[in-house]
Amino acid sequence: MRPMSIYLTSLRNELIAFLLFMGIWSITALFYPVYVIPSPLAVANSFPGYLPQNFGHHLALTGMRVALGFGVSFVISSLLGVLVFTKDGARSVTAFMSALNVLPGMVLGVLFLLLFGIGSAAPITLVAILTLPTLTINTINSLMKRNTNQEQYLTSIGAQTSHFVQMLYLPALVPTLLSNLSLGIGLAIKVVIMGEFIGSQDGLGYLLNVARNTFNMKEVFFYLAALLVFTLLYQSVLSLLSTTLFRKYYYA
Amino acid sequence: MPNKYILTVSHLTKSFGDHTVLSDLTFALQTGHRLAIIAPSGSGKTTLLHILAKLQTPDSGSSVVNAERPAVIFQEPRLFPHLTIDQNIFLPLHVQRTPITALIQQQLRQWLDVCELAKFRNNYPHELSGGMMQKVALIRGLLPKPTLAFLDEPFQSIGQPAKKRVIQHLLAENPSLSALLVTHDPEEVSLMATSTLFFKTNSLGKYILLDTDPVMSAPTSAETHFMDPRRSYV
Numbered sequence A: 001m002r003p004m005s006i007y008l009t010s011l012r013n014e015l016i017a018f019l020l021f022m023g024i025w026s027i028t029a030l031f032y033p034v035y036v037i038p039s040p041l042a043v044a045n046s047f048p049g050y051l052p053q054n055f056g057h058h059l060a061l062t063g064m065r066v067a068l069g070f071g072v073s074f075v076i077s078s079l080l081g082v083l084v085f086t087k088d089g090a091r092s093v094t095a096f097m098s099a100l101n102v103l104p105g106m107v108l109g110v111l112f113l114l115l116f117g118i119g120s121a122a123p124i125t126l127v128a129i130l131t132l133p134t135l136t137i138n139t140i141n142s143l144m145k146r147n148t149n150q151e152q153y154l155t156s157i158g159a160q161t162s163h164f165v166q167m168l169y170l171p172a173l174v175p176t177l178l179s180n181l182s183l184g185i186g187l188a189i190k191v192v193i194m195g196e197f198i199g200s201q202d203g204l205g206y207l208l209n210v211a212r213n214t215f216n217m218k219e220v221f222f223y224l225a226a227l228l229v230f231t232l233l234y235q236s237v238l239s240l241l242s243t244t245l246f247r248k249y250y251y252a
Numbered sequence B: 001m002p003n004k005y006i007l008t009v010s011h012l013t014k015s016f017g018d019h020t021v022l023s024d025l026t027f028a029l030q031t032g033h034r035l036a037i038i039a040p041s042g043s044g045k046t047t048l049l050h051i052l053a054k055l056q057t058p059d060s061g062s063s064v065v066n067a068e069r070p071a072v073i074f075q076e077p078r079l080f081p082h083l084t085i086d087q088n089i090f091l092p093l094h095v096q097r098t099p100i101t102a103l104i105q106q107q108l109r110q111w112l113d114v115c116e117l118a119k120f121r122n123n124y125p126h127e128l129s130g131g132m133m134q135k136v137a138l139i140r141g142l143l144p145k146p147t148l149a150f151l152d153e154p155f156q157s158i159g160q161p162a163k164k165r166v167i168q169h170l171l172a173e174n175p176s177l178s179a180l181l182v183t184h185d186p187e188e189v190s191l192m193a194t195s196t197l198f199f200k201t202n203s204l205g206k207y208i209l210l211d212t213d214p215v216m217s218a219p220t221s222a223e224t225h226f227m228d229p230r231r232s233y234v
Helices: A003-030 A040-046 A055-086 A090-101 A105-116 A121-144 A148-156 A161-199 A204-213 A217-243 A247-251 B045-052 B085-095 B102-114 B130-142 B160-173 B186-192
Strands: B005-016 B019-030 B034-038 B060-065 B071-073 B148-152 B178-182 B195-198
Touching: A003 A040, A003 A217, A040 A217, A055 A090, A055 A121, A055 A161, A055 A204, A090 A121, A105 A121, A105 A161, A121 A161, A148 A161, A161 A204, A161 A217, A161 A247, A204 A217, A217 A247, B005 B045, B005 B178, B019 B045, B019 B060, B019 B178, B034 B186, B045 B060, B045 B148, B045 B178, B071 B130, B085 B130, B102 B130, B102 B160, B130 B160, B160 B186, B178 B186
Parallel strands: B034 B178, B034 B195, B071 B148, B148 B178
Antiparallel strands: B005 B019, B005 B060
């Protein structure tokens, strides 16, 4: 299959998800007044009247916080996963991460707000801390399930540690890293929005908070739809990567 | 002067729980000889090869391999799915930092022709059939011309005509190859082995195999099971 048709196929799933969401939204809007649940058409018709003038600035800030917080978490979790696996500390770290995973985000959010004050530091730290356990546990589990037959083969040809990492561990990680990127971004967006909700005077979370306080539901629903579209586009790019460039790693 | 014995196994014992698969196994393999081992499933043939290849440790006993890096061909191809067929084949050479010379390239072309894989050099393993992948595993193990090979049912997924061609080419390319061949197929034995060891029990052991020129002393109580593959046997 050519790359373009592969991309269109992967985009099709995201398009179906988008249409499903829009359908549910449209049908639900029929049963409620426009000031509770405005229909997609009502939101589109009033666009961009309800948006603040510096909407782009808020959007860029949220994007930067998601990218930075999630980026830090992704890199640390990947390195930590490989490190504890090679040093035989997988079980201890998994237990620690599982414990970390149950800490309520709301409480941490308030704590970071008190520690760092209003600004970008709190949501970035929050997203890094809240996505780290899941991503690390995923990475460790994927290495635990590596192909031991291939490991045995590499031993039989006298391979060094670098060969094991290059030929076995990193390729075994590729599907998990892509899955972490897919799974983690949704969580990261939610956490950043929550962080901005709690302690920020800019960003999409802040705008959402202001909009819901003033009952500007068209604006609220526009932000939700924008988040949905971004996530689906992001997923389609990941889907394309996994079916083209990284396809060979899925046969391990 | 090369060692007379490329492989010496002394009193090797290995158990998994209550099941003893190798029990005081002792034998030696002369350099240039190829020994086929035929035994029931679960009798420890694969375990024996793994111990000799240093992939498993025995409970007791020892083995001495007088070869630098024996090739191990497993029952399954064990190819790396993210590498092309060429990359898989060159992997052992790459690991051992052996330069890919024009001669090696030429030998590879001959191997690929014999195995009918010439068209698939840039393909990935998942694009090949099981038999084709097993041929790739054979080429990968034998292209570096090892002096000793441990072959664990390496031809089982390869069809009869291809199997014969592959073995003939293998012996033409590397006539002095010493090998330990685990198999259930009498044809493989007649094509490749210089001697055969039969076990009827479900564990390998309590037997002393001597080669045709028995310089190693054997305990008088030991039962010797050594057969010439060119002769008929029961």
